[in-house]
Amino acid sequence: MTTRRTASSPATKLSELSLLSQIRSRASRASTSAVSLGIGDDCALLRLGPSEELAVTTDLSIAGRHFQLDWHPPESVGHRALARGLSDLAAMGARPVAAFLSLGLPRELTKSSARGRSWINRFFDGLLALAEIHRTPLAGGDLAESPIAIADIVLVGAVPRGKALLRSGARPGDLLYGTGKLGGAAAGLARLADFAAAPTQPGHPKPLNISENLATQLTSHLYPQPRIPQGLWLRQRGLATAAIDLSDSLSTDLAHLCIESSVTAEIDAAPLPIHPGATLQQALHGGEDYELLFTAPPSARIPQSIAGVPITRIGRILSPRKGRPLVALVTAQGKHPLTPEGWEHFS
Numbered sequence: 295m296t297t298r299r300t301a302s303s304p305a306t307k308l309s310e311l312s313l314l315s316q317i318r319s320r321a322s323r324a325s326t327s328a329v330s331l332g333i334g335d336d337c338a339l340l341r342l343g344p345s346e347e348l349a350v351t352t353d354l355s356i357a358g359r360h361f362q363l364d365w366h367p368p369e370s371v372g373h374r375a376l377a378r379g380l381s382d383l384a385a386m387g388a389r390p391v392a393a394f395l396s397l398g399l400p401r402e403l404t405k406s407s408a409r410g411r412s413w414i415n416r417f418f419d420g421l422l423a424l425a426e427i428h429r430t431p432l433a434g435g436d437l438a439e440s441p442i443a444i445a446d447i448v449l450v451g452a453v454p455r456g457k458a459l460l461r462s463g464a465r466p467g468d469l470l471y472g473t474g475k476l477g478g479a480a481a482g483l484a485r486l487a488d489f490a491a492a493p494t495q496p497g498h499p500k501p502l503n504i505s506e507n508l509a510t511q512l513t514s515h516l517y518p519q520p521r522i523p524q525g526l527w528l529r530q531r532g533l534a535t536a537a538i539d540l541s542d543s544l545s546t547d548l549a550h551l552c553i554e555s556s557v558t559a560e561i562d563a564a565p566l567p568i569h570p571g572a573t574l575q576q577a578l579h580g581g582e583d584y585e586l587l588f589t590a591p592p593s594a595r596i597p598q599s600i601a602g603v604p605i606t607r608i609g610r611i612l613s614p615r616k617g618r619p620l621v622a623l624v625t626a627q628g629k630h631p632l633t634p635e636g637w638e639h640f641s
């Protein structure tokens with residue numbers, strides 16, 4: 295991990311060095327044998343198995359775009375930055391090896407406040423707690439002063455050669471499954487937005503003072519759980535033909551899978567596992583649930599739960615045909631084309 299500065303005084307330099315050494319010592323506590331050399335040199339050295347390939351993904355979190363400094367607890371921002379990358383590894387059935395983080399922060403977020411620990415320390419509380427759960431050491435990165443808070447995370451995973459779960463493997467006749475519940479993150483974000491706008495929050499203290507009761511209702515949004523054990527299970531059993539993680543929304547990500555596999559799909563509305571408090575619209579079009587969507591042939595014996603997370607059969611894969619929509623929703627009223635309405639950048 296290195297730092298880039300504009301002109302800085304010796305005192306500033308000292309505080310940066312102490313910040314870095316704090317991060318380094320906290321990160322080193324969770325290292326694994328897959329990291330031969332972590333933070334401290336010019337590069338990290340990673341050790342892989344003899345017949346493994348690397349799975350690499352990168353995710354950008356920008357203040358005002360992916361999180362709000364005055365809404366989100368810093369622990370949640372750190373957790374979500376890592377969760378997004380881990381979820382991509384889960385979708386490929388990859389085992390996490392290491393994380394790399396480039397962080398750009400306004401100076402005030404690195405300072406301890408009268409109310410307690412600094413924003414950056416609390417950010418790392420959230421990030422490193424999730425990293426420990428999934429045995430994902432933080433093996434390097436970069437730190438710079440920036441006019442806006444921005445976190446760019448790179449996740450490196452390992453997967454046996456030729457065995458990664460891909461978006462492109464779904465075949466007509468396959469059944470469509472999802473992990474966990476849908477719409478919880480969108481419902482939580484809506485609640486958080488309502489709470490932030492409420493007149494009981496004068497001047498929007500930074501970040502909002504969220505009660506424990508409200509925090510429980512916001513868990514799916516603030517602290518989504520990447521489905522690493524479920525992705526590993528599916529890859530090891532060889533049951534899934536294709537997989538993708540639900541970062542944008544069911545409607546958007548299923549469309550991605552269909553395009554990559556050159557197939558179409560139908561979702562059944564009735565069995566959809568809608569999160570308590572969420573609507574059907576949020577389950578279909580809300581993003582950031584970080585559940586896995588996967589396909590398997592009808593002969594595959596898919597259990598009702600994998601590593602403690604329920605699995606629901608939610609539809610089927612069909613061949614492309616003239617006049618057939620890419621994705622359709624089947625309800626008691628009939629079949630309707632389902633237009634992707636999830637998160638799309640530059641749209």
Ligand SMILES: [Mg+2]
Nearest residue numbers: 382385539541
């Ligand atoms: Mg993804």
